Amino acid sequence: MLKIEGLTAAVDGKPILKGIDLAVPAGEVHAVMGPNGSGKSTLAYVLAGREGYEVTGGSATWDGLDLLALEPEERAAAGLFLAFQYPVELPGVGNATFLRTALNAIRRARGEPELDAMQFLRLARERLRALSMPEEMLKRSVNVGFSGGEKKRNEILQMALLRPRLAVLDETDSGLDIDALRIVADGVNAMRGPDFTALVITHYQRLLDHIVPDRVHVLVGGRIVRSGGPELARELEREGYAALQAQAA
Amino acid sequence: MNVVTHKAGAAGFLHRFEGLRERLPGGRLPWLAALRDGAAEAFRAQGFPTRRVEAWKYTDLAPVAEAGFDEPLTAVDDAMDLPPPLAGARAVFVDGRFRPDLSSLGGLPFAAASVAHGLDALEGRLGALARPAEEPMAALNTMLFEDGLLLDLPEDADGGVLELLSLATASERPAAFHPRHLVRLARGARLTLIETATAPEGARYLHNPVFEIAVAEDARLTHGRLQQEAPRAFQLSTVYARVAAGGTYDNFTLNAGGRLVRNEIHVALVGPRAACHMNGAQLLVGEQHADTTTALEHAAPSCTSRQTYNTVLMGRSRGVFQGRILVRQAAQKTDGYQMNRALLLSPEAEMDSKPQLEIYADDVKCSHGATVGELDPEQVFYLRSRGIPEGRARAMLVEAFLHEAVEGVTDEPLRRALDAAVAGWWARQEEGLAA
Known part of the structure; x- marks a missing residue:
């Protein structure tokens, strides 16, 4: 279970998160929706441990483990995965090398045996096929020269290989056409089950037609201002954030 | 002095x-x-x-x-x-x-x-x-x-x-x-x-x-x-x-x-259509000082030149790149490119870079660029968020930077020799860093 209590955080000294309370029971998928600048991406980065995102109060625990006390790589080893809104380009780092290094680092941390190049390739091919991605993507530098859609699919490929227990998807739908959106959604849905918990961060309801959440939370001005069932997403799509923003102000 | x-x-x-x-x-x-x-x-x-x-x-x-x-x-x-x-x-x-x-x-x-x-x-x-x-x-x-x-x-x-x-x-x-x-x-x-x-x-x-x-x-x-x-x-x-x-x-x-x-x-x-590629990598540690100085003269039309130099600096090392491109009046349709990048892995290391273009022909394509910087924290975070420990993440990015310099070498035997030399150098540095 992911449990966030009274979480406050600042960037460059400016308060962004102003007391987030959120609980995602194991095996559930929750959506966090909100207008631009509401703190959605900040929440994602704080959970993943990015430098420069200063936690000023509150807590975030995963199955009782204090996430905020861990280094980013330790959070990953504990089962956390952040799908980036803007996946980072790594010129000169081959995608296959990257994926295998990450997978083996996590396997090592979990006390599982590392995969050799052949075992890895077999696994990667299988996951690529499931995501309708060409094998050639393994040979390229990480995200370099990838289209927006390819970058997002590459994030989902990483998730499919690393098999996190807790995924935070930060606007994974932005910049995707409808086919790519379906592939990404299928990738997430394929992982759903009692051992997979996810926080899907999005501006639009569109993605939630494909990844139907158990709960929807609305983030405005650094606070969760409403929570509800999947129907809340459609209501927001219809009526916009303006009313909620006025309320919060 | x-x-x-x-x-x-x-x-x-x-x-x-x-x-x-x-x-x-x-x-x-x-x-x-x-x-x-x-x-x-x-x-x-x-x-x-x-x-x-x-x-x-x-x-x-x-x-x-x-x-x-x-x-x-x-x-x-x-x-x-x-x-x-x-x-x-x-x-x-x-x-x-x-x-x-x-x-x-x-x-x-x-x-x-x-x-x-x-x-x-x-x-x-x-x-x-x-x-x-x-x-x-x-x-x-x-x-x-x-x-x-x-x-x-x-x-x-x-x-x-x-x-x-x-x-x-x-x-x-x-x-x-x-x-x-x-x-x-x-x-x-x-x-x-x-x-x-x-x-x-x-x-x-x-x-x-x-x-x-x-x-x-x-x-x-x-x-x-x-x-x-x-x-x-x-x-x-x-x-x-x-x-x-x-x-x-x-x-x-x-x-x-x-x-x-x-x-x-x-x-x-x-002579027309002559070409020159000058590339290199400098791998500097300790008190080393390395200077790459190039002087390229385009004296005939339609010639091509490409220069890329990547320098990695550790310790108190110092790197220098000076690159002069001279395009004579006769050298119309010159295509010249020069790039030098430096990666500073220590606050005490230093890189000096001096590009110099002198162009006397009017129909030429000539560009140059220089970057000096540290590892990109966003790239380091991306790798760490995938479970890769910080030291390994930084090492991967330095290797990538070095690899980039060697990438352009198309000659297979030379490429093999360079890859081996670069990998050997980096392995020694990693050992030193781990010790």
């Missing part, structure tokens, strides 16, 4: 020249004696350049000027530990002298010999490209060279891969040697020349090679240089290349060794 000290360092070499003058190879050839005398005059006038000389603004030769060098004393029968050959054919030089007993040059489809033994036939060729009046290190070389590699490729010859191995021996007092290498490719000829310079860990010496390279019409020379000199050694090298119409000169230099190193390259593209 102490001008007097630099002159004193030069005086030692001038004194040696006066003592050896008659006994140097070719001492009885009037043209060569005149060439050496002229170089000595130039060297006497300039001495070792101080940092007041514009071309040496970032590199201080005081440590070289103050070292006090002797002649190398290697005996011909010295047993040597040679590194494994990179290719079949190899010319071995020890302390600047050709060692036929250690070389394997049989069955080559071209002439490969010692400069010292061929001097009779080199009038008008030796010294045709080097400019002792302008470059003091070339003056020192011309004054005192004893030997070098003489390569002549006939028309359309495919020379394959030839390794030039330059070894230095450790001796009581530091030695100086100044090999003069002459390479000539006739029309349509091809050659990959891979030069490795190395020595035992404790050796102290000055290696001051000069290359004079002539690439004729449609010929292609790939010149790889793996500078892995001993940690306390000096290497000051000057390459002169002249490329005729449709010819190509590719130079890739890896600077990974030495205490103070300068890699100076002068290339003139003198």
Whole structure:
């Protein structure tokens, strides 16, 4: 279970998160929706441990483990995965090398045996096929020269290989056409089950037609201002954030 | 800067020249004696350049000027530990002298010999490209060279891969040697020349090679240089290349060794559609100082030049890149590109970068760029968020930066040699960082 209590955080000294309370029971998928600048991406980065995102109060625990006390790589080893809104380009780092290094680092941390190049390739091919991605993507530098859609699919490929227990998807739908959106959604849905918990961060309801959440939370001005069932997403799509923003102000 | 000290360092070499003058190879050839005398005059006038000389603004030769060098004393029968050959054919030089007993040059489809033994036939060729009046290190070389590699490729010859191995021996007092290498490719000829310079860990010496390279019409020379000199050694090298119409000169230099190193390259593209690629990587640690200085002259239309240099700096090391591109009025449709990037991995390391474009033609495409920076924190975070520990993440990004510099090398044997050298260097640094 992911449990966030009274979480406050600042960037460059400016308060962004102003007391987030959120609980995602194991095996559930929750959506966090909100207008631009509401703190959605900040929440994602704080959970993943990015430098420069200063936690000023509150807590975030995963199955009782204090996430905020861990280094980013330790959070990953504990089962956390952040799908980036803007996946980072790594010129000169081959995608296959990257994926295998990450997978083996996590396997090592979990006390599982590392995969050799052949075992890895077999696994990667299988996951690529499931995501309708060409094998050639393994040979390229990480995200370099990838289209927006390819970058997002590459994030989902990483998730499919690393098999996190807790995924935070930060606007994974932005910049995707409808086919790519379906592939990404299928990738997430394929992982759903009692051992997979996810926080899907999005501006639009569109993605939630494909990844139907158990709960929807609305983030405005650094606070969760409403929570509800999947129907809340459609209501927001219809009526916009303006009313909620006025309320919060 | 102490001008007097630099002159004193030069005086030692001038004194040696006066003592050896008659006994140097070719001492009885009037043209060569005149060439050496002229170089000595130039060297006497300039001495070792101080940092007041514009071309040496970032590199201080005081440590070289103050070292006090002797002649190398290697005996011909010295047993040597040679590194494994990179290719079949190899010319071995020890302390600047050709060692036929250690070389394997049989069955080559071209002439490969010692400069010292061929001097009779080199009038008008030796010294045709080097400019002792302008470059003091070339003056020192011309004054005192004893030997070098003489390569002549006939028309359309495919020379394959030839390794030039330059070894230095450790001796009581530091030695100086100044090999003069002459390479000539006739029309349509091809050659990959891979030069490795190395020595035992404790050796102290000055290696001051000069290359004079002539690439004729449609010929292609790939010149790889793996500078892995001993940690306390000096290497000051000057390459002169002249490329005729449709010819190509590719130079890739890896600077990974030495205490103070300068890699100076002068290339003139003198015929239409000539091309030059100058790329390199500098891997610097501790107190190392490495300077890459290029001067590229576009003298004919429709020529192409590409330069990319990547430098990684650790410790208190210092890197220099100076790149001059001169486009003459006749050189319309010039396509020139120059890029140098530096990655600073320590707050005490320093990089100086000075691009210089001089363009006298109006229809040209010429660009340059320089970046100096640390590892991108966003990239480090991306890797860490995937479970990769910070040290490993940083290592992967440095490797990628180095890989980028080698990526452009299309020549397979050279590429393999470079990959191995870069990987070996990085493995040693990682060991050092882990310790």
